[in-house]
Amino acid sequence: MTAKETTELVNLLDFDAEGLREWCASIGEKPFRATQLTRWIHRRQVSDFDQMTDLAKSFREKLRKLAVIEPPVPIAEKKSSDGTRKWLFDVGGGNAVEAVFIPEDDRGTLCISSQAGCAMGCLFCSTGKQGFNRNLSTSEIVGQLWWAERELCRDQGITDPNDRVISNVVLMGMGEPLQNLDNVIRALRIFLDDNGYGLSRRRVTVSTSGLVNQIDKLAEAAPVALAVSLHAATDELRDKLMPVNKKHPVSQLMAACRRYLRVAPRDFITFEYVMLGGINDSLEDADRLVELVRRERVPCKFNLIPFNPFPQSDLEKPTREKVLAFCYRLNEAGYVATVRKTRGDDIDAACGQLAGEVRDRTRRAERLAQQKKEAAVILHRHNKD
Ligand code: SF4
Incomplete structure (x- = not known):
């Protein structure tokens, strides 16, 4: 041919x-x-x-x-000692995107990319620093799941098409999914299709930096679980961290979250919060966060992501004490907050800064209890000082 x-x-x-x-x-x-x-x-x-x-x-x-039937082809694959797998897919023109599989006791989560690069320019994100190359096609988005499922099934000797290794998919890899809405929606429909991957809406999550109009469109077309990268409770700070906030300020974003909740498969929004040392990691920041979601009446959970410095970033990692104290403060106010545990460290499994948002929920309850214990010790020590 x-x-x-x-x-x-x-x-x-x-x-x-x-x-x-x-x-x-x-x-x-x-x-x-x-x-x-x-x-x-x-x-x-x-x-x-x-x-x-x-x-x-x-x-x-x-x-x-x-x-x-042509998925993108991996140019590199790595396996971590903790079972995490990462594929780097060639999408032509010198571009490559990542997908990461994270096995846990009760689920197998695949984090996939939606764009080569990203135009949103978030200050703390290594993908954002690379700039935007192009939107991925539907086949390039779906192909990441197609490939990963095939490889994992082969490895585990699974031949029954009803047995799946990947139970959850999150669009938290490279790119802003809602800037590539048509292709993402088509991909989501294939993920949810009973003849396709048959995933429930609760098991598919789209993460956005806060594109308000597109959140409404997603609600209409394919209302899967929604994660929103919040990272600051005030416009003043969020403007500095995420340029998107200048167009869609926090109050508009909260209103979009409320609208989304009417059709969402879960009764809460997940707020992602990258903790940056000395910038948004104080107890006052935690209090402002609580005040915001209470005032705006948005039922939510928080996923705290300690910043992981990369070469071109001038930002700092928060101390473990600050992260735990912050988390505890949110818990005390009645909110579920978890600190992301890094997976696949030995294979550099994070796509950009945020791919690692796929948090390890293994033994979540024990970890939460441990976090609380550590935070209580730290707070006690602070009080004594
Ligand atoms: S955090 Fe997400 S939206 Fe922001 S620049 Fe990085 S990939 Fe893009």
């Missing part, structure tokens, strides 16, 4: 169920063919049409001439 013919082939990973039905109709095939195809592609991760044994031979021949 010539290069020209190859570029004209349709990549079936770009279609959600409706798109695949329309495409099948356009080549004179019945709608049920689309369902069969979806199951082969997304439930079994099969890319060779000849292996799709319940498809008519004539249909398979047609597929071979017109289509491919």
Whole structure:
């Protein structure tokens, strides 16, 4: 086959169920063919049409001439001693994006990317420092899950298409998912499709820096769980950390969260909070955070992420004492707050600064108790001083 013919082939990973039905109709095939195809592609991760044994031979021949199933290909793969896996996918033009799999006792979470680079320019984010290259296509977004699920199943000897290794997907890797809304929504529909990955809305999370209009659009099109990168309780500070705040200030963001909660699969929003030493890590900052979510009436949980310095950042890591005291303050005010435990340290598993937001919830209760104990000791010591 010539290069020209190859570029004209349709990549079936770009279609959600409706798109695949329309495409099948356009080549004179019945709608049920689309369902069969979806199951082969997304439930079994099969890319060779000849292996799709319940498809008519004539249909398979047609597929071979017109289509491919082509995920992005990893250029590097690393395995951590704690079971975390990272793939670096080539998306052409010298760009690569990351996906990270984090195994836990009760779930397997895959963190995927939605853009090559990012235009949002958050001060504390290494991806933001790289600038924006381009949006990923639907096939490049879905392909990360397709590839990871296939590899993990192979490794674990899983052959039953109903047994899955990845139970949760979070869009917290490179990029701002809501700036690539059409492709992200199509990908989400494939994740939720019973003939596709069959994930429940609660098990798929989109993380945004706070694009208010797009939050509303996501609510309409595919209301999965929502995580919002907050990082500051006031416009004054958030303006400095996240340029998006100048366009969509905190009060507008909180209103969008309230609207989202009407359709969200969970009854709370997760607020991500990167803790930056000496900038947003004081107990007063914690109090302002509590005051904000109370005033704005947004039921929420907090995920605290101690900043991890990278070469071009002038920002500092918070001390462990400050992180625990901050966390304890939120807990005391009645809010669930957890401190992210870094996973896959030995393979540098964080995509940008925020990929590591996929926090380790293993033995969450014990960890929470431990955090509280440590915080109580620290507070006691402070009080004595
Ligand atoms: S934190 Fe997220 S939205 Fe901000 S620059 Fe980094 S990848 Fe983009």
